[in-house]
Amino acid sequence: MPDLFDVVELTVDISERGLRAGMQGTIVERHPDDAYEVEFANERGETVDFLALYPNQFIVVWRAR
Template sequence: MIQKPELYDGVELLVDLPEYGLFAGMQGTVIDIHRQDAAYEVEFANQQGEAINFVALRLEQFVVIWRARSGKWVPITDRIADLVARLPEAAGSEVLDFARFLNVQTVRNGQHKPLVTPLAS
């Protein structure tokens, strides 16, 4: 499910916007919400905290990563679900296959326990 931001939530770009000097992965803060959630004004800052750009973005151009109201990061599982919800079915299946692969590898390497314990015979 795609999460809608609230004022002052932190977001991460999913697309490159080279005309604004902004690229996928950059993080910003929602500072205004326009026309019943049709666009979100996001401020992007440099390492020193100085504003470098203000851009109106559509919901599909970013994901919410920080909730200002709770003062907490959006859990990684929610961020992944948000991204996968935006993908075509075939791409979502690839993500699921990769997650299964990672699960098997981490169990084999002893990094975590299996999700299900085998029944004793």
């Protein structure tokens, strides 16, 4: 199960938000409905997007623990 601060990689495009499969983000919150709030940042560390995703939309590529 994904956890807070894990790094995840999108497995699907979310074109309406400009996010592509392969982009990486960090889990910053877990919702009661099994969704995870994920923050995507650019190379300068500035937030590019912040949205709720479900586990079928990403894979964990680095575990915080």
